[in-house]
Amino acid sequence: MIPFNKPYLTGKEAHYLYQAVYSGKISGNGVYTKQCQQFFEEKYGFKKCLLTTSCTDALEMCAILANIQPDDEVIVPSYTFVSTALAFVRQGAKIVFADSEANNPNIDAGKIEALITLRTKAIMPVHYAGIACDMDRIMALSEKYNLLVIEDAAQAVDSFYKNKSLGSIGHLSAFSFHETKNIISGEGGMLVVNDERFIKRAEIIWEKGTNRAEFFRGEVNKYGWVDTGSSFLPSEIVAAFLWAQIEHLENIQNRRKSLWNIYYEGLKPLADKGLFRLPKIPEYATNNAHMFYLVCNSLEERTGLIARLKENGILAVFHYLSLHSSEFYKDRHDGRELPNCDRFADSLVRLPMFYELEEKEVEKIIFLIIDFYKKTMQVL
């Protein structure tokens, strides 16, 4: 059986966990937390990083920091994970769903301006598969209409837009270290604050609405309840695990990219014949090999392909069901059709992608895909 994902352990996790546990401080914001945050700030030019218990939590912090009030509008791609929208819905926002580009699941930056109203507070680019959205166009809209840009960079660790790291461009950003992402801590995430106006408040919201962080830096002589917030910070145990992953980031990225390239080269001849489409990486974007996907020509074709792979012990999966037609939100959606989003929801398939996947397994998957188009689709 070739699974869809297998969490990779670098080997040092248990050691750092042990260190954290026996250091005598296992609650949050300790040595490992600071070490991880500092790494990201220095390597990617993020102004301020705060580890969180998930990317969803980091997004909820963004919604609080953006001061979203009931009926404020937030522009979100419909083709994304639930959390991108949910974090803002909990704050009372109305979600205005945007369509994907025709050739790329990312939000179509050219269609955002028409969605902006006097109630719009923020735009949420999601860098799908770690491939950048068209950030210059989105930041230009942000300036023109005075809107916040909050990057859902859950999949985008170590990826870039025109030499700028993803997560460093918007006012706020959120990353995920869920076990399905490139580097992991089981559950885990990180808030990035690039706009200095939000840094102090972010620390308070992070620690249950208290100014505890300031107190521990000696900036105030007592701490107490000063704002809203929650317990968004993870324990040192989570941070210690993440540190072991961070140490191997480069190695992990190289391995994933090499597997990605084998898929790409092996499947390109079929894509050139128009049998399906492969990921398209715009000139302004890098590839962090978060995922390898292909886009079939129809739902039936995708269903057939997934079934064929499964018969051969290979787990390929699809996602996302369009959020604008989800059970939870469809009655609140304004009724606009989002055809590109629906097409990706019906026809995109993700192939196994994880560190320990072997080259010969990738070759086998490629062979089975070619065979499927030959025998079942009879197109080769």
Ligand SMILES: *Cc1c(COP(=O)(O)O)cnc(C)c1O
């Ligand atoms: C994984 C993911 C999330 C959620 O991350 P968690 O850490 O599980 O909360 C949010 N948005 C996108 C685009 C994701 O891929």
